[in-house]
Amino acid sequence: MTSFLQNLVNAMQWGSFYALIALGYSMVYGVLMLFNFAHGDIFMVGAYIGFFVSSGLIALSALGSLVLPSWLILSITILLAMFLTSFVGMLLERVGYRPLRSAPRASAAITGLMIGIILETGNLALLGAQRYKFPALIESTTYNLGGVFITNKKILIVFVSLLLMFALHQFVQRTKWGMAMRAMAYDYIVVPLMGVPINTIALLTFALGSALAAAAGILFGIAYPVLDPYMGILYGWKAFVAAILGGRGSIIGAALAGFLLGFIEIFVAAFISSTLRDLIAYSIILLILTFRPHGFFGEAYSARLRL
Amino acid sequence: MSLLQIEKMTHYFGGLRAVHDYNLEIEPGQIRGLIGPNGAGKTTIFNLITGIYSPTEGRIHLEGKDLIGLQPHQVASLGLGRTFQNLRLWRHMTVLEHVMQARYSKLTYGVVGALLGTPKRYRQEAESERIAYELLDLVGVKHLADQVVINLPYGAQRRVEMARALAIEPKILFLDEPTAGMNLEELSQIMETIRRIHNEFDLTIFLIEHRMKFVMELCDVIQTLVFGEVIAEGTPEAIQNNPEVIDAYLGKEIET
Amino acid sequence: MLLSVNNLRVSYGNIKALHGINFHIDEGEIVCIIGANGAGKSTTLRAISRLIPVEKETAITYMGKDLLDYSADKVVSELGISHVPEGRRLFGNLTVMENLKLATFSRKDKQKISQDVDRVFAIFPRLKERMSQKAGTLSGGEQQMLAVGRAFMSGREVMLLDEPSMGLAPLLMRDVFIALKEINQEGTTILLVEQNARMALQFAQRGYVLETGSIVLEGVSKDLLEDPKVKRAYLGA
């Protein structure tokens, strides 16, 4: 039982990363009907931006020119990295995807794939092959709750993830921007007839998705401090599959599927074998998609989306 | 026995009743018409008969064979050819390829023949091409055979669809609004073409149409459909003088 | 002249959908364009709404401005030209209220917005009952009301209506047209596209007859209703 609970805690943390990344895929896919294959690499870029922001702030503290408490450094890192990474996402939309909006969607997917490769290689070219270690922003403390060990890092990671997901949900459900995003997911052709500038909504979607990916990157860096230019490929693609499993453009679906994937992976690794992790995870996904081809919360879209 | 026999066909989309208690008997050689306002369920009836949808209730028989539960391609190879209201052409294919494609069920060379290019394959493809040219000639677009369809004007595209439907060697030809998007001149030409097809193969035709003039001149028997139900069935004269039809089809006077 | 369309040409690929049509609408008028399926009626409205590109010979002026300088969303938010698209195209995943609210996306006049919402609910009381219901669950008639209401919220100068009668029972159809007349009397100019020729001509003051991408007849509705050519082609006589 304790080992079950212990793994549950681990799965919550692991699922948080997938869920946060999956949200970005899902939003872009929902609103623009587009596989943003470069999103995993935005996660990577976000982690690196977070690394530089936090290292910079720590260096300033060390020099004594701007002494900040560590919780403030953490908060500033997350917010600033989210803000900066959102511009990477918007740039991607403007330069890579907007010119291809009326082209076949496969072309946009290939473009995304290629942008992803450029981001990975660009990282290697700029920063070299050495691995960067994410600075320890918080002192690690472990609590023992009846045999289940919970670190303050895990609590922080899960809490921040859930908070961000809740904020996103509120944004999408309550604001007119969110309303426009939902409308675009349903039928983007007639959205301009409501006086909604769709290019702005597209940028917003990319910005939000990228900001969440950056948050995921930093949280990931807190848990697993070694950064890798290919971390986007390793985790991004899995999150992508989770996003689709959640259903087209469904935020709750993407979050749930992200956590589900985390749970499957952790529990398979804990109770069966870590080498069988991917095999079982993807087999389950394949099974679910065979019986629910549109994911948990997705609905079939049709010719209605054409003019 | 009638060629096509439909009894008590009813169909629901979700909770919405699209077709209710629809009956039809078509005799060989007839030209039948189906009219009704937009959204009355005419195209749904076509889709039900040709197997695209499966009716919630009812029976459909072609020459005594039950069509319910068959895939559309099986229905088609049994002899139901059709055209579509909003042209469904294959945008990257040429006119000739369209007509040849519809000979699919008549080709017997199989996958191996296709891969290895056996003599049987070339023989059958050549035969198919010959028939395709004849049909294109019949509907009057032979000169466009090598054109990619999306480059053709609307009227020509409709004719390609017609030739394509004929290539499956139909026993009944279903035409869904064959005159949509045509002007009066093209209208009389397409009417001429339909008559020619009818005479050439002694073909049974079932058509949906909006233009009264067209339906009245061509059809032997006409059904009027309103909200999924047949409100009148009869000869063109009878339909034309039926006050209910006039109201439903042309719109009531509106009092303001 | 409020809106004048000159030499409107539209092509889909190599197919010419509109061969250079001319028409105009005066302020406060109800004008209809009638024609068979595929004649180019919807294309005309889409071109005015800037949903589809027009060819370079085309000129559209609206209140002295060049309409072609505006993008699709600006046509609605800055020029006040709203469009009820063919098949209504509601956002089925949004509630009735959200559909109405979304249509005011670019409007800043908060107070006026809530007045307008009240006005829509006054015209269509049925919508008020279904306020927090998803638009996808409405019946055909209610959907049409919401589509008109949504256009009313987004732009009030001109309303472009694409086959509002499609799929409606005669009684509901009458309700919708009565509401439209009311909206028109409050100062909204209406351009209506219809296949149901008789009804459209009874509703509008003037009409244009579109046939395979060209205007073949135009005139006052009463004359068109009497015109034997129109009768023969569209009224089946």
Add this chain to the structure above:
Amino acid sequence: MEESITKPSTSRSTWVNRWQLFWGSFSGVPILGWLIGILGAVALEQLFGSAFAQLLGLSKVPVLFGFVIMLGHPRLIPGTLIYLLVIYALPIGIITQVGKSLTNKLAGYLLKFHLGISALVHIGLLFLVLHLWADISDYRDLVLRLTLIAIILTLSLNIVNGYLGEFSCSHPGFMALGAYAASVLTVLLFVEDKVFGSPLLAPNIGPFLFPIVLILAGLIAAIGALLVAIPSFRTRGDYLAIISLAFLFIVKSLIENLEIFGGSRGFMNQPNWANLSTVFVWTMLCIWTINNFVTSTMGKALNAVRDEETAANAMSVNTRRTKIIGFMFAAFWAGIAGGLFAHVMRYVNPGTFGIQKLAEVLAMVYFGGLNSVVGSIVGAVGFNLLSEALRPLELYKWIIIPLLLILVMLYRPSGLISFREFNIANLLKPKSTSDEEVEHVVTSD
């Protein structure tokens, strides 16, 4: 004032004229002529290549048309260019020009027989050219074999992504199935191995049974394709893309978990049977069958399903059968490509068949052009040559190639040569353009 404007333009147009005249004189050269010309050049290289390279100060014969040398050592550029000019450009130019009337006559003569005869002669010449070219260095040989395998892979993926219009991501998975199936069979049957022990059959009959092994590998991949094809009945487009992606990951981690096949460490000791001639023959077979398939009504049914499935179904096309055939046929060739690949590298590991491979194959298909046999050949050859040629740029290669592909997507969203058929008869026929006609064309311009 006017003169100063017109002068440069006239001088430019004489240059253009001269170029057109020069180039126009080549338009009358049939494929046969080109093949013979290139054969002359590679024969020349065989005979005098290394001596001439040394004379120019190059350490050895430039293996890939000098790209690598020129990018890596700028001061060797003049020598390399002279080498290319003397060994390749001049001989090809002279032989094609001198032999023009003769090769045209010959090409015409060949066409009097069955088209297959003419095709075989051309293919034979092509093989001779490639063989002589690859003979210079092992590196050339390897690049060539991998490029030919890439052609098979690209063509087969084009069946699904181009002709059938699905976005399938499972191709590296099919390739992996084929690679492992073929490797296990050959090692088990014909090779002394630590895991499988002594060979079950006499090793010397192995090369003769190798085609059967490859076909089996292809069939295993094709059976795997059923797992993707059957869901495609119900869902299209995006969800099929995900299903196929999940399939790829499943195959990959399945192999990683099969310790008997080496797990993630990989599998080696494959016999060296995939030499240039074997790979060449399989590539030609692949092009031939795929070209046959896509030009038949059976194959064009794929296009009909892609463009308008409802209409295809209503026109008696069995859409399910069509999809199954499309997927299985594509997977079959991917499996064969995998089998060949394993025997070229003589080592495979599951990591080879991951996302990177997927990106590479997709890039080749979309770069070359959807729905086109020629496009796929151009895509695979272009991509591989580019990738080898830019090797000296190391990391930056993976910025330049993606950027190039993005440009292609922006300006030609369905690839360089898309939706174009491959007409063998037209390709092989003699070119009738005589000298007078060429002049006429130029002066009329």
